[in-house]
Amino acid sequence: MLQLEQLTLNIPDTTKPRVVIIGGGFGAVNLTKNLPDEQFQVVMLSKQNYHGFWPLLYQVATAGLEPESIAEPIRKLFDDHKDFHFRFTRVNSINPAAKTVSTVIGDVPYDYLVIATGTKSNYFGNEQIKQNAFGLKHLSDAINLRSQLLQSFEQANLTKNPEARRSLLNIVIAGAGPTGVELAGSLAEMRQHVLPRDYPGMDFREMNIYLVDGLDRVLPPMSPESSRHTHGYLEKLGVIIKLNKFVESYDGQTVKFKDGEEIRSQTLVWAAGVAGATIEGLPAETVERGRYLVNTFNQVQGFTDVFAIGDVAVMKSEKWPKGHPQVAQPAIQQGVHLAKNLVRKLRGDEWKPFSYFDKGSLAIVGRARAVADLPGKKSLSGFIAWVAWLFVHIYYLVGFRNKLIVMANWVYRFFTYQRGTRIIIQPYVNSEDKAAQEYVRLQTVD
Template identity: 80%
Template sequence: MLHLEHLSLNIPDTNKPRVVIIGGGFGAVNLTKDLPDKDFQVVMLSKLNYYGFWPLLYQVATAGLEPESIAEPVRKIFDDRKDFHFRFVRVTNIDPAAKTVTTLIGSIRYDYLVIATGTTSNYFGNQQIKQHAFGLKTLDDAVNLRSQLLQSFEQASMTRDPETRQALLNIVIAGAGPTGVELAGSLAEMRRHILPRDYPGLDFKQMNIYLVDGLDRVLPPLSPESSKNTHEYLEELGVIIKLNKLVDSYDGHTVKFKDGEQIRSQTMVWAAGVAGAIIEGLPAEVVERGRYLVNTFNQVQGYEDIFAIGDVAVMKTDKWPKGHPQVAQPALQQGAHLGKNLVRQLRNQAWQPFSYFDKGSLAIVGRARAVADLPGNKTLRGFIAWVAWLFVHVYYLIGFRSKLIVLANWVYRLFTYQRGARIIVRPLIKEEDKMGEVFVRQPAN
């Protein structure tokens, strides 16, 4: 077995400016693409060895897509670059005085440091929910949730106790933003078209999908019109929507709300909030609500050589006083823009401030059910919005293989209503009871 003391980052020396990027998501990948290999050495440090297209995680969780179809190995994306170096490590500290980044296996010096760590789930300090709820931020989360759902259906088909069966068939989704809405819609379509075929002995009229949010409408980031249309779509699909409702606790068996209501459920999905993935080392005053304060060049407040992009950055402008939305487009645009500014720096040219172009927002609820907010206060709904959603998501996938696989899967599902990834792959936790060996819930964390 290899020990940490036997490992090192092993990055070659260079005379070129070294750009160290922490993270491997939308912003990090777009930034790297805009840094010429002949001019910069790029070192990317990430806890994941793949670039994931996170807007489609819910489809992995509901067996619509295989995990590999929405992910691409980082090394493969940049296999034509000679001075790009990827390391599969976790960063533990930043030392701005020494201009170094520390990982579990050593440190590395930078000329420019870019923090592109994205977000983590925000449980608002509730450790019980963090321990027992299922997140949906990575491929691991999606596969784990998929297995949890399928195991619940398997166990429901075997149990003789009506209360236990109902708890297994109750699914609670906390958070009615895009992730929660799309997950709820996908589960509702599974309930209607897929699960009755797989489990003919179960009455899926008893399966309840609860979508809960503390605000007064679903999809708060979108326009009131799109929110209203989405609400109608979800109700058509039989999703139970509970607004102005706050989750108080969840012990893995019962969801308790602030108003005293309780729902027995073996599966609660937490999609109620995110926080920036902050790294130790920079002073507290450069962080606001879990995001690094940056100027219009994405420089972290007080530093000329440290940048933050994407979800982990907050750039306040007159139009965006609370910062840009924590979605893919700001990260993609900031990554590309910062790359161009670093090239300008190399050529002694003036930097250009970042200006976000809002291309609009899309959310899908189910087959031919989608909403879109477009520039100019225009909105779309129904089949046209659904087609737009399909086109945009295929377009932004990286790699011809991923585009082809996802498109083929969607066409297959369009005509057959089938989903082919209904497999349980996680290790099972077992316990003995009077009925013998049975499957039980596996905590998310």
Template identity: 70%
Template sequence: MSHLSESSLNVPRTNKPRIVVIGGGFGAINFVQRLPGHDFQVVMLSKQNYHGFWPLLYQVATASVEPESIAEPIRKLFRRQEDFHFRAVPATSIDAVAKTVTTPLGLVPYDYLVVATGTQSNYFGNEQIRQYAFNLKDLGDAVNLRSQLLQSLEEANVTQGPTQRHALLNIVIAGAGPTGVELAGSLAEMRRHVLPCDYPGLNFREMNIYLIDGANRVLPTLSAEASHQTLQDLQELGVIVKLNELVTSYDGQTVILNSGERIASHTLVWAAGVKGALLEGLPASTQERGRYLVNSFNQVHGYDDIFAIGDIALMKAAGWPGGHPQVAQPAIQQGRHLAKNFRRLLQGEPFKPFKYFNKGDLAVIGRNRAVADLPGGIHLSGFIAWMTWLFVHIFFLIGFRNKMVVLVNWLYQLVTFQRGTRITILPLNRPAAKVEQPKAMPIG
């Protein structure tokens, strides 16, 4: 196949089939890594120039690891891949008739399109929560939340009024899935082991960590055994867990629940839901429940040349009528499988359907506290599950340097009970809530 001209993004002409990949997450990276570069030209579009290991975002937010230790530049990952071209621009729409992808800098023609845009936070139409809450979807969010937590502590340390100090210390997390649970556990461990040493003048019994969810148990996608053990661990760490409750409003100062309860807090972390990061251009018939509807070959409904993989793809399969879970493993496996199918395409062989192998689910609550649901109905908790979690996350980190940095950080914390990145670098990136200036605490 031949393209008549270079694209608007200075991608060179080619006689090879051009595959445009939108996104730089687990699915996209694993797909491109297994494509033969001498047979295809690959153009990857992503608004970020790095691949991030999102399962550890909460550790960046709670100062356990440095931001750069869970990310790897995309260009570095593919520096030896033949005919690979990366452009750090977001895709905004798809024209399936003209076979082009629109970006803010122009058009990119394609022969085949792979959409791996992942998810974005779902605020369920609540604009006020979207405006004032913090989320955890990329490194910028994690660094921003870390700044908020540390700046709130600094302000609380010089605030005399108890009401204002409580609001600064209180942290509310909406959503008791893996992100919410792991963040709550990490914050509780900081409150117990780290913060009293940094702020000896503060009474951390005044600091409340709330975990709120509309379901009747934490980690609702895991087994009942894992959920029960997690709730017990969180409560032992002093986390206030409120189930069958929803956050309905937040103005930067007060969290309001559907029960009418009001919680004074300057920090609401939104982990209560995600939705697919859909692009404009494809008809509504290609979408279901905020994701692209795909067949067993990951082809988007109605198209032979457009594919979707990972969190954005909804593949109805035996045992997964609502689609595969929006976690790393389905994205990794779909990316690798689709690359194999493209190899079959070159050889004139038919595509093979995708079959998901569920390797299990893990969640960590704190030191020596974790849960694991493994294949074969095996359930682990405590130290063994914690060690399993550590091994799995180190193993799947991309880059030898990142593996070593994170491992050393964890060993340091294990021995010293300290965390090494308790610094603020950037100002907060959100509208400031209207609050009265606190009275300064006298010194001496």
């Protein structure tokens, strides 16, 4: 194994303006696609070597899709860009005075810096929950959660202790936004159609799926009408909804709420909030509630050559006083728009301010159950919204191969209700759970 001091970023010199992009999400990818290769050198720095389609992470976690079907190698996306350079590394800090980005293997000078780091799970300072709960922000999170769920079902099938079995089968989801709602619906359908076939000796009426939120309705970002439809869909699927409810602590065994209620559960999924993945180096006043303050050109407050796009940026306006929603569309549109403005700068043309076109919001609850908020304050629900959800997600999925694989999986599941990825490749073991460690050790011993 090479030592860090033996590694170098090895980025070729250039006479073209160098655009350094931190991150490989929707904003970063769409910015790079729209920067002319002959006019700019693009250096992308990311601690992941793939671009993932995060709206489908919950389907990986519930064994509906393979991890590789919702991700595409970043190098493959830009293999026709001759002056694009991807470096698989973690960024430590930014030095705006020296115009450099510091990584674990060296510094990168820039002409223009674009921060497109997205978000991270927000545990609101609760280290115990952070240690024991399952996030759902990356492929590794989805794979860990899938392993945890499948292991819990296997262990529940083996135990004779009713209390232990209920603890293994209880699943608590904190956060009733799109991620929480879609995960709850997927688990409920799995409980109804898949698990009874896999474990014919188990009574899955003992399996409880709890969806918890501190606000007074599910899907708070969407319209009240969509929330009402979603609440009804979830109740028909048997999901237990607890609103105006706050998780206080979780030790890996018991979820405790602020009102004193407790639920014994081996699995708490944390979908209760996100924070911008900011980087050290920029002044504190450039950050508000974990996001960089930017103007209508996506320039970070106080800088002309440092930009932030997507979830990590907050661009306030009369229509969006708290900034744009932290979903894919603002990142995509800001990436495209910033590329056009950088080209305008080379030509000496005047920059154009960014204007967000809200294409609406979608959420799926299960088979033929979905909701959609469309422009013009129109809403759809049921089968039509479900078809719209399928079409939109296939359309924005990166890579023709991935589109085919995901579509084939969905068609197969539509007719059979089966999920073909119910395999435990890498057992998940919480470092604090001694019983789980012993169970995995016994199962994997040679």
